[in-house]
Amino acid sequence: MNAFVANLPRLPKREEHQSVNPITLIRSLTWLQHAFFASAWIAWTCDAIDFFAVSLSVTSLSKVYDQSTHNITTSITLTLLFRPLGAIIFGLLSDRYGRKWPLIANLVACAVLSLGTGFAATYGAFLGVRCLFGIAMGGIWGQCASLGLENMPAEARGLFSGILQQGYAFGYLIAAIINLYAVPKHDYRILFFIGAGISLFAAIVRLLLPESQYFAERSAAAKLEGTQVSSAQKSKIFISEAGKALRLHWIRCIFAILLMTGFNFYSHGSQDLYPVYIEDGKGLSKHTATVATIMGNCGAIAGGFIAGWASQYLGRRITVIVCCIWTCCFLPLWLLPNTFPGLGAGAFLLQMGVQGAWSVVPIWLSEISPVAYRASFPGIAYQLGNMVSAASAQIETTAGDTLKTPEGLPDYGKVSAILIGVVSGWLIVCCIVGREDHGAHFERGKAAFEKGGGLDEIDDRHDRLPEPRGDEEKGSVAHEEKGQVQQREIA
Template sequence: MTIFFAPLRLPPPPAQRPESLLTQLLSLTPLQWAFFWTGWLAWTCDAIDFFSVSLSVPALAKQFGKETPDITQAITLTLLFRSVGAVLFGVFSDRFGRKWPLVFNLLLVAVLELGAGFVQNFRQFLALRSLFGIGMGGIWGLAASTALENLPVGLRGLASGVLQQGYAVGYLIAAVISLELVPTVHVGWRALFWTASGISVFGAALRALLPESSMFVKARLAAESHGVVSEAQKTRVFLRETGAMLKKHWALCVYAVLLMTGFNFLSHGSQDLYPTYMQATKGFNSHTATIATIIGNCGAISGGGFAGWISQFLGRRITIVTFTLLTAVFIPLWIIPSTFSGLAAGAFCVQFGVQGAWGVIPIHLAEMAPPAFRATFPGVAYQLGNMVSSASAQIEATGGEHLKTTIKGKVVPDYAKVQGILIGVVAAFVIFITVIGPENHGSHFEKHRAAFDEGGGSDDAWIDDDGVHHETGRAAHDRDVEAAENEKASEERSSTEKPAVSPTTAA
């Protein structure tokens, strides 16, 4: 039973002194490194593809003869359809494995991104970006499960932060392409989309070269040892276990969506329209706005990695609350300055806080999720939150159209005030929803049975090192107590029934 309003407290101290971070990193095998970095690259590709639109808003508006709020419809539609992709590819991953669903997902994204670079009118562009959302929606859950489940528990906090900041790295790469390549080629903004497509193909090729996740193979062998062998039988079991999980954990599913709604508003509200904000409200050119975006993403990368690492010691929720408060503190630096140095410092600090809190999310959701559904549950919660927050850019664009300010005698949209209000309100919501939430299910999710194994959807269905099923939690406790009582009773009976031995007999 999920217990909400769990107190915020530090994790219990380890039973023995943990190994140093360097020692743990050096102990990783080449395959573990490869799994992690391919998961990271997949998420980075997702960000490059998504932010291709954010960085091209002025060029797209000029190309299609539209206003900024019209162009941001493409961002909204992409976010809306991502939940569809999260369900489809998450289910495929938990049912069929981590490898080929992710390869297909990346190739689909590459094809749609390539097509977006060839569109000739705004309707075609919106249609491609809507379909593109389905492809993008699956990547996060698959990338997170690929990257994290094969790592030792002690490294997962740091790995979570580094993984999540693949998003910021992708934004940075897209910004550099937009800054250096796009202005030098006659096709303009289309070059950014085509380059992003090529990077996604590269990510798919690398994942195709690696084997299936060793943890998933282990779970599949355990299922087959229990008699679940045929694919049709596995699918029937999977559907039955999924239904049982949803019936038991529906409140946890709702909570996770609310949590990710707040997080996605925080991320998209501070990123999607930032280049436009720098140009329209602060009066900088696109080159300078892109440099400020790069500086902000450097803050995001450092914040995500640091927060993920420190969450191993502070706990996931305390870390989230701390970095969200840090975000709120730096909102004035984000919106008040008019110089490039001040605004760049604000971007760095705010993104350090925003993406620091985000750096905990991959491992927090993985540990919160019902263990057999660690690709589907986090991915769907993430993308449903994305869907609810999909209008972030449009909200800010519309707000800017109604809330004006005067810069150097020119009336312009006041995106500074709009973004400041939105980020502040959302930060308060994220803190609230994190404080009332749970930390349950635990960190050893890689030892859990697959959802297509009989009983695999149960919270206490685990496999040991030999692939043999055993139970933990309340079931294991009750069984151990019963066994101890039976053993004690047996010993008492033996001592009572044992005949006395005389010294003569003994001699």
């Protein structure tokens, strides 16, 4: 009982959230830190564009392939089911070989498969391409979280976690704008073609940047040691350390998967069928549904920025709890109005809560993950949660077949509202019984290809390694706090 009480969410210690005006935080970064973060944010944004292109095209796809809405949403389910495979493949490659080339290959694969979706001639081909796209999509998030946050000063990570995660909402926003203005002039395929172009652009941006500062420092550490290990030996060490990390952190693994199952039901339950809910349930036009979607994503971006920054002061878990309560308070406004002004306001305020809670996820998972496996652990946990929640769209459409509006249409709004309320409760429970490692200096841990990496060993030589190229004076924020970091306790 004492252990349970001691683990309850509480405000971080004062020394763990020094200062800080968000403008000061942003200005404190070097140009290279900004560039790394921008590259990660663009990659995650284009990932969202490619994914939501299907959600926004359900009606058109139903007509093209002569399939029901339920059958078209099967593609969403399949995409989510295959994402853990991509997280495993690309996450492990990133932890072993670095943040640069695995992400470039991943983005090129997304671009090719997005194009393939637009050219799919049959329903079977469409499903096959979306399965492959799920593998490609699954690798993006973990790599983006590690690249974007491991190069940040610890005190800036809450704010930038929120900004990074809202690349997802911004991608949805871009897809909705394309759907609003470009699709009527062409057809739904333009969504997939533009998404492919943005993915290639993101790959080019990453190509122009160097390897992550973290991996550069670990290479410098090997040279400082005076020992060079072959690639084959590094791979053997990598596999051995992964086993150690799994034995040490298996409880955290289970917690992270349960947490991300709730989070993925949270977002997909409020987004996947929202355009269908507005069109069929409220009888509004496709144009109006798209505008409401845009308003919701504006709310998501605002909520992500505010909640991410606030999590540096409130802690990760308290921030999520506050956002879940906020979401439930605005469920009636999201559900009950029948005109656009009320529905738009409801979408804005509800998505503020949903994506405000999500804004904490990148930094929370990064802080509790084995330090050497920051691309694979968060990414795999995220996508396994996605896999468990993969049937959310089909669950909603099936429930809609039995829960009808007075006009006899599926009541997707009520179904989604019930799901959102239940999942809010689940996330609050996870926050109460779970743990966080607020302010962890995970950038000081050994890499996965080094002995001791799986045990979260800290390399004290970090302070003596050469600074990365860039504006060192401004970037020194990342190295100001030199206190001793202890090896983590077992979760």
